[in-house]
Amino acid sequence: MKALRWHNTKDVRLDNIEEPHAKKGEVKLKVEWCGICGSDLHEYTAGPIFIPAEEPHPLSGDKAPIVMGHEFSGKVIEIGEGVTKVKAGDRVVVEPIYSCGECDACKQGKYNLCNKMGFYGLAGGGGGFSEYTSVPEHMLHKLPETVSYEQGALVEPSAVALHAVKQSKLQVGDKAAVFGTGPIGLLVIEALKAAGAAEIYAVELSKQRRQKAGELGAIAIDPNNGDVVEQIQNLSNGGVDVSYEVTGIPPVLTQAINSTTFNGETMIVSIFEKEAPIHPQNIVLKERTVTGIIGYRDVFPAVISLMAQGYFPADKLVTKRITLDNVIEDGFEGLLKERNQIKILVQAK
Template identity: 40%
Template sequence: MKAAVWYDQKDVRIEERAVKEVKDYDVKVKVAWSGICGTDLHEYEIGPILLPKETPNAYTGETTPIVLGHEFSGIVEEIGKNVTEFKKGDRVVVNPVTTRGNHASEIDRYYEFYSLGLHTDGSFAEFVVTNTENVVRVPEELPLDKAALTEPLSVSAQAVKEGEVKDGDTVAIFGCGPIGLFAIVAAKAAGAKEIYAFDLSDERLEKAKQVGATHVLNTRNEDAVAYLKNRHPEGVDASFEVAGVKPTFDSAISVTKPKGNVVVIAIHARNFEFNPVQLMLSGVKLSSSLGYEHETFKKSLDILMNKEIDVSPIMTKKIELDNLVEEGFHSLSNDLSQAKILVKLSGEV
């Protein structure tokens, strides 16, 4: 099969790759669409970060070269002999993360896990073979290109759950890249009444309005803390730090009310100094969110099915697998108008 294989930093090759064996409890999925994640981009530009280049992954025993990609939808092509829940032709999405299952679902992912596209071959390929427990059926009325957004939406939906967002809440989102945009979508689905979005890019802020932000502000022109304090002197109910830099981290704490929630979603590339007294004096609850529970993954399909939710502005471009590097990775690095780029495999909808 044709696949995009990571060999080294800035060395991703489109080549033929063997399809893995379908074991008794496995499902082989013919990939329709696969989204480019920030993780894929980072592994291309500065990796290996999570990829097991020299030491085999402790869970899978595999090392690079590995097929990238983990946000995808497709059609069941083949099932293992003990699989009863699915049949050939079923439309599905796949949760790429597998855990040991030794802890409660809300914390299990923090102990040990592996992921398609990072620790074993992923979805920038014609086929993916995975355990049936990770496969979720897609409703017939949901197009497969939109269904490919389930995984990144799940990351944000889990963070919104951690932030305890409920009907009528006020929410602040710092950073309007793809995960920030999905955080707006998830907050809207959770019932947030006012959603404030902050970024340095007018293009991204326009997308934020399109997907559900009630107020947007370019922080290049005006201070986010002063702007929000003028409207909500006691602070907002929840803030989400999705930019990954110290100024937005500090701002998220400053604009949140006592006992409100600040959730860090961004992967911070650099360390920074932080005075815990700032947190103590604010009275906010600071947490972080990584990945998602499988139940959150399944519920994200419901969000995508919600007729009041429009995620189409997040899908900014569709490309061929052969053009992954130039039109995918390079485009995301150089064009702030891009959000979620989908790679066409079979292209079925």
């Protein structure tokens, strides 16, 4: 079968590999749709980051070449020994987190903070950029008939957004600002709507992405139109309750902090490649808080229910649909070159 594998930096290949089978405790899926994630692109252009290139990952036991793809939906076609949660024909999505179950974080149920945490589709195990893949049973969540496979491919990135809003101090009726409206930033806007934010400001340089944020109901702010902090402070009458940093660009962190009101909170959602200097007075003099999240935990069922209500809409967020045969040229290269793309989905056939 065909599978996209990471071999090295700038070296991903559509390989022909052996079809997997459902071993004990595993479920074999026919992959339906798989989204290309920002971290897939990072692995492609600057990896390895999460991919085990030299040593096998402690939980998956795999090392490069690694099958990629961690945002996917599929249909159950075979179950391994002992599997009880799903049966052949079930429609599912994968929560792609490996955790050890033994460290202190795991014991507290905070499996995304596990010492050995790895992503299925980055750390090994298989992945969604392939025709078939075999997945540990505990990673599966069933999709109701009302949620399409295409929508299902957005559950994973939406879970990041929902976890970010859930972990922040935002309350119904509060004001929020989102810095950066790429795929995750736009999904944070959706999560904020679901949480009952009264005003959502979206700061974004790209015109297309700003428009998209407006379409979803946010008040779009162009950083080229003067001081962003001043604009948000004025429009919100004194600052937002929570700001979300989703750009990973160092100077934006200070803007995000200074856009909040006294006792405001800044939630860092992005992965920073460099240090981001901040002046502590910006926190101290207003008794503000700065915090962050990684991945998600225990939110997949909520995301799926919210999708059934129309949140995180695929028809507004998916800008291109391609097949596995073209995943490198039209998918990875496409995302790097075409600035108007939001989410590209790959059909496994």
